[in-house]
Amino acid sequence: MKLRLGMIGGGQGAFIGAIHRLAAALDGLYELTAGAFSSDAEKSRATGGLLGLPAERVYASYQELIEQEKQRPAAERVQVVAIVTPNHLHFAPARLALENGFHVVLDKPMTFTLAEAKQLRQLAEASGRRLCLTHTYTGYxxxxxxxxxxxxxxxxxxxxxxxxxxxxxxxxxxxxxxxxxxxxxxxxxxxxxxxxxxxxxxxxxxxxxxxxxxxxxxxxxxxxxxxxxxxxxxxxxxxxxxxxxxxxxxxxxxxxxxxxxxxxxxxxxxxxxxxxxxxxxxxxxxxxxxxxxxxxxxxxxxxxxxxxxxxxxxxGHPEGYLEAFANIYRNFALTLQAEAVGHTAAPEALDFPGLEEGxxxxxxxxxxxxxxxxxxxxxxxxx
Missing domain, CATH: 3.30.360.10 (Dihydrodipicolinate Reductase; domain 2)
Structure with missing residues (x-):
């Protein structure tokens, strides 16, 4: 079953948000379900519309996304939150997502400061949720x-x-x-x-x-x-x-x-x-x-x-940046799916960047x- 993905950032004109969406979609293991694509509510709505999301799953802020998704039935709410914002907006949404029971995919670098990174590692370990960091080149x-x-x-x-x-x-x-x-x-x-x-x-x-x-x-x-x-x-x-x-x-x-x-x-x-x-x-x-x-x-x-x-x-068939990026998303998904049924993922699936790398x-x-x-x-x- 596909993992339901929510995205913070990555609105129209953003570079890395589109890369994340392509990478997540490549193996059919995620379904983009919700998003707060911009701090500009109108821009967020426009992006959500272009991506085919229902209006009620497109939010004006990351706080609204996390709060509203948390209230939805377990079978509907997002399970993984991808954060694709500039560096200064990594820590706060990642912390809020982890504290409210969501797994996190986070663009690098992990946070704005080392002190924030250490705090986020502590929060993630206490939450029981996983964090994946998209250091693309390790996916080749x-x-x-x-x-x-x-x-x-x-x-x-x-x-x-x-x-x-x-x-x-x-x-x-x-x-x-x-x-x-x-x-x-x-x-x-x-x-x-x-x-x-x-x-x-x-x-x-x-x-x-x-x-x-x-x-x-x-x-x-x-x-x-x-x-x-x-x-x-x-x-x-x-x-x-x-x-x-x-x-x-x-x-x-x-x-x-x-x-x-x-x-x-x-x-x-x-x-x-x-x-x-x-x-x-x-x-x-x-x-x-x-x-x-x-x-x-x-x-x-x-x-x-x-x-x-x-x-x-x-x-002989060239593979490149998008496939390497998708490998990180796929390995993270395989790990989460295995753990959801009480299994330990294979070592090859567990091979993705996370808290320590961050x-x-x-x-x-x-x-x-x-x-x-x-x-x-x-x-x-x-x-």
Whole structure:
């Protein structure tokens, strides 16, 4: 049976709301049942109408959605609330949803501050409800293959990890041109203490820890604001010390003119390593010290169970961002459906980002910005 989904945010003109709706719909495991799509009541109603929702299930505020849905019979009310708002509007609706018995899908970063993230983790654990965080890039089959290869010790102890996320869309002062996405993402009141490091740096950080299986313990950050007049960082690089003695380099920039979203990760042990990039997402390069490089492909029968579980088409049929996003929604749904009948979901279904990734992502933001501002560059990673 489909999970009934309510959405907060994602009204007309919003980018990520439409992505969430497509991802949730791809496997037929959710039904969009209700929404508070905008703080503008008329805009919320218009969006709900376009999506075919009955007028009585389209609300003027997230508070109204949660209160009214809670009053409905259990067989009708929404079960999962997706929150797809700017960063400063993550914590309050997520808290209210959890306190009133709803599971939550939350866009990253989890909250506005680390203190809020810790509080939300505590609330979620006390509520008995689950929270899923949409760190999209962990949904790719060959990213999961990379993680499993490293976890199996294929390359020996990991020594070095490089991760980069280059964009060029903020090479000019886009926030001054009426670009709504640029306006909120570069506004400290809505984005938080970080710009590029909060927006895409958190994705790079999450990908690094997910694939390597190692936690960052210390860091040294160089944070820049390149475009005149911009109020938050738009470029940065971070040296990392990881558990077990490995080191890493993370680069996130939104002023690399001509770049799109080619997220890339490389990791190396003493016997070999691997490389994955979003521009060729179905491919994982497996490199060896003493023999030729292997090319592994998604959709094949020689990859591991996690990659197979998250691949949707035979080898050679490209899968991309929407499918990776949908894998997170699907795994969350499979977990909730299993638990609803007293079962434990399969390990492949339980593999989605959640509370710990959210807290560590917020810790990354605050630690990176603190290091960037400090004269004492190497700092402990404090959670």
């Amino acid at each position: 089959p060959m990213v999961k293959e990379a993680r499993q290869l490293i976890a199996a010790g294929t390359f020996g102890p990991i020594r070095k990890v490089y991760v980069e996320y280059p964009q060029g869309w903020l090479s000019g002062f886009e926030e001054g041109t009426g670009n709504a996405q640029a306006a909120w993402r570069t506004d400290p009141a809505r984005s938080g203490v970080a710009g590029a490091m909060g927006d895409i740096g958190t994705h790079a950080f999450n990908l690094l820890e997910y694939v390597s299986g190692l936690h960052v313990e210390r860091l040294c950050a160089d944070i820049n604001t390149v475009v005149p007049g911009r109020r938050l960082d738009d470029d940065g690089a971070v040296l990392l010390r990881l558990a077990g003695g490995a080191s890493g380099v993370l680069v996130a920039t939104q002023v690399a003119a001509g770049e799109e979203n080619n997220v890339r990760i490389r990791a190396y042990g003493d016997r070999g390593g691997l490389e994955w990039m979003q521009a060729d997402a179905n491919t994982l390069l497996v490199k060896w010290l003493d023999r030729p490089t292997e090319i592994r492909r998604a959709g094949t029968d020689y990859v591991g169970s996690f990659a197979q579980h998250n691949a949707r088409t035979p080898a 807290v560590r992502g917020m810790a990354f933001i605050e630690n990176v910005i603190a290091s960037g501002r400090s004269e004492q560059k190497w700092t402990d990673f404090i959670v």
